[in-house]
Amino acid sequence: MITVENLVKSYHSTRVLQGIDHAQKRGEAVVLIGPSGCGKSTFLRCLNQLEVADAGRITIGEVTIQGGRPPSTAEEKEQQRQLRLRAGMVFQSFNLFPHLTVLDNVTSGPRIVKDMTSEDAEALARELLGKVGLENRAEAYPGQLSGGQQQRVAIARALAMEPEVMLFDEPTSALDPELREEVLKVMRGLVEEGMTMIVVTHEMQFARDVADRVLFFDAGRIAEDGTPDEVFSNPKHERTREFLRKVATR
Amino acid sequence: MSNASRCSRETLLVLVFLLASGLPPVFASDTLSEIRARGELRWGADAEGGAPYVYPDPQKPEQLIGFENDLAEALAAKLGVKAKMVQNQWDQLIPALERGNFDIILNGLELTAANQRRITMSQPYYVYAEQIVTRKDTTNLTQLDALKGRAVGVLSSTAAQRLVQAMEGVDMRIYPGNVESLRDLKARRIDAVVLDLPIALFYAQPDPELRFSGDPFALGYYGIGVRKDDLKLLSAMNQALADFGRDGTLEKIYRRYGLWDERQERLKEYRPEKVSQSQPISTLREWPKYLPLLLRGAAVTVELSVLAMALAVVAGLVIVLLRLYGIAPLRWLARAYVEVIRGTPLLIQLFLIYYGLPEIGIRLNPFLAGIVGLGLNYAASESENYRAGIQSIPRGQTEAAQALGMSRWQTLRHVVLPQALRVVIPPVTNDFIAMFKDSSIVSVITMVELTKVYGMLAMSTYDYIGLGLMTAGIYFALSYPASIFADRLEKSLAYDHR
Numbered sequence: 001m002i003t004v005e006n007l008v009k010s011y012h013s014t015r016v017l018q019g020i021d022h023a024q025k026r027g028e029a030v031v032l033i034g035p036s037g038c039g040k041s042t043f044l045r046c047l048n049q050l051e052v053a054d055a056g057r058i059t060i061g062e063v064t065i066q067g068g069r070p071p072s073t074a075e076e077k078e079q080q081r082q083l084r085l086r087a088g089m090v091f092q093s094f095n096l097f098p099h100l101t102v103l104d105n106v107t108s109g110p111r112i113v114k115d116m117t118s119e120d121a122e123a124l125a126r127e128l129l130g131k132v133g134l135e136n137r138a139e140a141y142p143g144q145l146s147g148g149q150q151q152r153v154a155i156a157r158a159l160a161m162e163p164e165v166m167l168f169d170e171p172t173s174a175l176d177p178e179l180r181e182e183v184l185k186v187m188r189g190l191v192e193e194g195m196t197m198i199v200v201t202h203e204m205q206f207a208r209d210v211a212d213r214v215l216f217f218d219a220g221r222i223a224e225d226g227t228p229d230e231v232f233s234n235p236k237h238e239r240t241r242e243f244l245r246k247v248a249t250r
Numbered sequence: 251m252s253n254a255s256r257c258s259r260e261t262l263l264v265l266v267f268l269l270a271s272g273l274p275p276v277f278a279s280d281t282l283s284e285i286r287a288r289g290e291l292r293w294g295a296d297a298e299g300g301a302p303y304v305y306p307d308p309q310k311p312e313q314l315i316g317f318e319n320d321l322a323e324a325l326a327a328k329l330g331v332k333a334k335m336v337q338n339q340w341d342q343l344i345p346a347l348e349r350g351n352f353d354i355i356l357n358g359l360e361l362t363a364a365n366q367r368r369i370t371m372s373q374p375y376y377v378y379a380e381q382i383v384t385r386k387d388t389t390n391l392t393q394l395d396a397l398k399g400r401a402v403g404v405l406s407s408t409a410a411q412r413l414v415q416a417m418e419g420v421d422m423r424i425y426p427g428n429v430e431s432l433r434d435l436k437a438r439r440i441d442a443v444v445l446d447l448p449i450a451l452f453y454a455q456p457d458p459e460l461r462f463s464g465d466p467f468a469l470g471y472y473g474i475g476v477r478k479d480d481l482k483l484l485s486a487m488n489q490a491l492a493d494f495g496r497d498g499t500l501e502k503i504y505r506r507y508g509l510w511d512e513r514q515e516r517l518k519e520y521r522p523e524k525v526s527q528s529q530p531i532s533t534l535r536e537w538p539k540y541l542p543l544l545l546r547g548a549a550v551t552v553e554l555s556v557l558a559m560a561l562a563v564v565a566g567l568v569i570v571l572l573r574l575y576g577i578a579p580l581r582w583l584a585r586a587y588v589e590v591i592r593g594t595p596l597l598i599q600l601f602l603i604y605y606g607l608p609e610i611g612i613r614l615n616p617f618l619a620g621i622v623g624l625g626l627n628y629a630a631s632e633s634e635n636y637r638a639g640i641q642s643i644p645r646g647q648t649e650a651a652q653a654l655g656m657s658r659w660q661t662l663r664h665v666v667l668p669q670a671l672r673v674v675i676p677p678v679t680n681d682f683i684a685m686f687k688d689s690s691i692v693s694v695i696t697m698v699e700l701t702k703v704y705g706m707l708a709m710s711t712y713d714y715i716g717l718g719l720m721t722a723g724i725y726f727a728l729s730y731p732a733s734i735f736a737d738r739l740e741k742s743l744a745y746d747h748r
Contacts, residue, residue, distance in 0.1 A: 050649050077657075084655045095650035099668050099745045109654035112664055141745045154650075161654060 001026040007056035016042045018220035027194040031207040034217030040200045044167050048087040049080050060086045088158030092170040094150040096142040103138040109161045128156040132186050148179030168199040216240045282482040291326040295357035296340035299427035302452040302507045320503045328490040341407040355475035360409050372487045374471030377513045381450040383443045384463040391442050392464030401440040403431030407709045410444040423696040437608040534716040547703030548724045555685045561625030566632025591630035604695040620692035635677040639670035672743045679736035683729040
């Protein structure tokens with residue numbers, strides 16, 4: 001489903017990703033953990049082309065993108081678009097469109113990108129809003145919602161594109177603790193439905209409960225790759241242990 | 251309310267009342283002793299396009315020459331003092347004299363009843379006539395009557411303007427200077443120019459493309475202007491002029507500039523006419539007569555501002571899109587455009603568009619040139635407003651749109667621009683209101699809009715205060731609704747009601 005080969009990315013002279021290899025099956029839920037600055041967010045952003053990797057190859061479904069330079073030809077741009085259509089993204093800061101209602105936020109992708117009719121898009125959007133528990137806030141503006149509600153709308157907006165994989169970039173980090181659970185609950189639901197997911201998070205309990213695999217990122221490399229049990233109970237590296245200790249005492 | 255503030259408010263009211271009643275400020279009127287004590291005769295004139303009256307010497311531009319300059323020096327010498335020219339816009343010389351900016355006006359000021367109602371004028375020092383100037387190939391416009399149905403240029407608030415204004419059916423264009431009307435004549439924007447003979451002799455006669463059409467007509471006199479009841483100074487001026495007539499000083503000066511002719515013999519025969527003293531006009535009291543004229547000017551201002559702003563808003567968008575999202579050469583071009591337009595005066599840009607473009611075959615009429623000039627100028631600042639607006643939209647918005655698969659254009663159109671729109675409404679409205687006021691600058695390319703109408707009426711009525719209040723009132727009545735509208739628009743686009 002997802003194959004990443006030798007992904008390299010530098011900012012200025014800092015190598016943020018030092019050759020990442022990763023393979024993931026359909027329906028697998030993978031959680032990325034690691035100290036800040038370890039490259040896990042960059043990895044996610046490369047997957048849906050918000051960042052262009054310096055080298056390496058990304059395959060999602062049947063679409064493959066070669067790193068190296070931003071797409072320039074029409075064909076390359078279409079490839080990039082196809083890759084993005086397969087990967088839905090949820091951001092730490094929600095990034096809802098503040099000038100659109102909740103409903104319009106969710107329908108915007110299908111309508112604008114897929115040329116779906118307004119009726120179809122609205123039906124789809126209402127169904128997804130039901131799924132995230134916000135069917136009665138369809139006419140509200142993002143500014144009128146709590147952070148947790150906004151993030152659930154953002155999930156619905158990403159799902160409306162019917163992606164093959166969902167990417168979550170610290171989806172609960174900007175939320176007050178009491179609002180995190182409603183978002184995590186929606187994400188658990190997605191895992192149960194068999195959605196292919198990559199989640200960057202500091203929610204260790206969530207990782208333990210729902211992840212099929214946990215990857216520990218350290219200094220631009222994948223230092224651990226195993227089941228939650230393997231990584232949390234029996235980490236191979238001292239760095240992982242140290243990180244888990246710090247997280248546990250927080 | 252405290253006593254102090256009531257007091258100052260009453261003082262203010264009295265002041266406004268005094269000004270509005272049209273009383274000229276009172277001067278202790280022994281200017282002559284002042285001049286002697288100061289050792290300097292200050293004479294008001296306009297040296298801009300001022301040949302052959304007073305103008306910078308082409309050989310030594312820091313030095314003034316001209317027949318009035320020489321006359322002023324002779325007059326000063328007669329009083330035993332030095333002459334000092336005080337630069338002042340020509341059509342504002344009389345109010346400036348009244349304000350006390352200088353002692354006398356010596357600058358082709360015609361001995362007319364209207365002028366003499368406001369100030370006191372000396373014996374004449376020069377007999378002028380009007381001259382029709384046309385292009386070389388025009389033959390039939392030898393008389394004033396023949397100008398009917400033609401576009402005719404005149405210098406603002408001169409005898410020529412009064413003559414042409416009095417005729418029915420002439421498309422009169424009023425110019426701020428002498429050079430511009432002749433240039434437009436050559437550019438075939440107008441068919442003839444009527445101007446004072448000395449000006450014609452200096453600017454038009456040497457020009458191979460132009461010709462004097464018919465004989466000089468409508469003789470008149472230039473006199474020196476002094477403040478009302480400045481009688482000692484007046485008699486000193488009259489005495490000096492009489493001496494200069496007798497001893498040949500005048501003839502010598504005029505011959506130096508090729509201006510001496512047989513008409514000057516009439517100077518000796520001049521007998522002052524009795525000037526009937528009329529009440530100062532209060533345009534506020536007679537507003538039904540003046541307000542419609544001002545409103546007609548206001549209509550031009552509105553038309554011009556609205557069309558120019560429409561151009562600016564659209565062109566500004568194109569510029570900012572090129573600058574932010576265009577390919578490299580277009581990006582540089584857009585940036586250079588903004589910098590050049592912002593870094594040069596609007597006045598120069600208008601002159602280039604109106605007087606410069608005909609040289610490469612693009613001949614815009616004044617109205618169009620005004621719209622293009624103002625519009626392209628404001629396009630630069632609108633594009634900067636947009637740029638600030640677009641860049642104020644958080645990066646996360648673009649990323650979210652891209653993550654959904656939107657193209658660059660779709661991101662702009664559906665996510666960035668709608669949000670930026672709301673941010674830019676206040677600065678764009680500000681510019682629109684500023685445009686109402688800035689548009690008055692198009693009078694330099696012969697457009698008659700609100701401020702120009704004000705100037706023309708003030709010139710003939712001398713009621714600067716009353717007309718000024720009316721004009722300001724109209725400008726305010728135009729801009730205030732615009733800012734209310736913008737307020738409403740901004741609110742109706744608000745989405746972060748919490």
